[in-house]
Amino acid sequence: MNTIFNFFNQNHQNIQSGIFVAVFLVCWFLEYYVSDSSFFPKKKHVLNNFLFSLSGAVIQVLVSVVFLKIILFENANNIGLIPYLNFKSGYLNILFAFIFLDFTYWLYHFLMHKIPVLWRFHSVHHSDSHLNVSTSLREHPFETMIRLGHYVLAVSFLGPALWIISLHQFIQIISKIIIHADLRLPEKTDRILSFLVLTPNMHQVHHHYVRPYTDSNYGDLFSIWDRMFKTFYTLKKEELKFGLDQYPESVQQPEAWYKMLVRPFINSNFK
Numbered sequence: 001m002n003t004i005f006n007f008f009n010q011n012h013q014n015i016q017s018g019i020f021v022a023v024f025l026v027c028w029f030l031e032y033y034v035s036d037s038s039f040f041p042k043k044k045h046v047l048n049n050f051l052f053s054l055s056g057a058v059i060q061v062l063v064s065v066v067f068l069k070i071i072l073f074e075n076a077n078n079i080g081l082i083p084y085l086n087f088k089s090g091y092l093n094i095l096f097a098f099i100f101l102d103f104t105y106w107l108y109h110f111l112m113h114k115i116p117v118l119w120r121f122h123s124v125h126h127s128d129s130h131l132n133v134s135t136s137l138r139e140h141p142f143e144t145m146i147r148l149g150h151y152v153l154a155v156s157f158l159g160p161a162l163w164i165i166s167l168h169q170f171i172q173i174i175s176k177i178i179i180h181a182d183l184r185l186p187e188k189t190d191r192i193l194s195f196l197v198l199t200p201n202m203h204q205v206h207h208h209y210v211r212p213y214t215d216s217n218y219g220d221l222f223s224i225w226d227r228m229f230k231t232f233y234t235l236k237k238e239e240l241k242f243g244l245d246q247y248p249e250s251v252q253q254p255e256a257w258y259k260m261l262v263r264p265f266i267n268s269n270f271k
């Protein structure tokens with residue numbers, strides 16, 4: 001346990017950046033060999049999605065400064081639900097933190113779909129008509145602020161050790177890239193894994209262009225909440241069509257980054 005603690009406590013920022021690049025590149029090359037959507041202008045598509053990571057990085061750095069201060073203060077003063085519950089085992093701390101944060105993410109994601117003004121921003125992620133690793137970067141800056149805001153609140157309430165948060169973010173990043181990759185698990189493997197965890201096949205259903213499939217599989221790491229709240233859906237590969245029925249224009253050509261930035265403020269179709 002101490003080894004994991006030291007590993008994530010001392011290097012979490014470098015580890016996260018390194019792992020993100022490594023997993024991104026591995027999935028990128030796998031997509032290159034496996035994907036059959038070569039007719040789509042991938043470079044243009046990736047560039048437009050990649051530009052979101054610039055605004056995302058600035059917001060992430062600003063929020064991280066505040067976030068780190070809160071967590072270190074809480075850790076030093078034993079503040080939060082986890083210190084209050086005082087589990088005897090470090091593993092129970094991890095398990096409780098992961099389950100708690102996974103549920104708050106499910107709830108956050110559900111609300112992003114159900115509240116019209118929030119959906120305007122989240123729909124930018126969903127309007128991608130070609131799912132690949134770059135879709136994991138496609139998030140409107142307003143949504144980045146809301147997502148990180150919800151995370152700071154949830155973690156502040158919980159009060160876990162800093163290294164548990166680093167471990168959670170590390171797994172979250174890997175999962176986010178993998179579930180957006182233009183890859184699919186064999187149906188049988190998917191059926192077994194999706195009993196507990198989110199799979200690329202599950203998240204592809206979430207990116208299907210029409211409801212109720214768009215409003216399904218909200219999970220982050222675990223599939224349990226979707227199964228519990230009856231939002232778990234499956235579709236076969238040949239039934240999938242990515243994008244949004246509210247925005248069919250992006251199907252033929254990748255949408256420009258600046259247009260996606262302003263769209264939530266001017267387009268009233270996204271309800």
Ligand SMILES: [Zn+2]
Binds near residue numbers: 109126
């Ligand atoms: Zn969504």
Ligand SMILES: [Zn+2]
Binds near residue numbers: 125135180203207
């Ligand atoms: Zn997605």
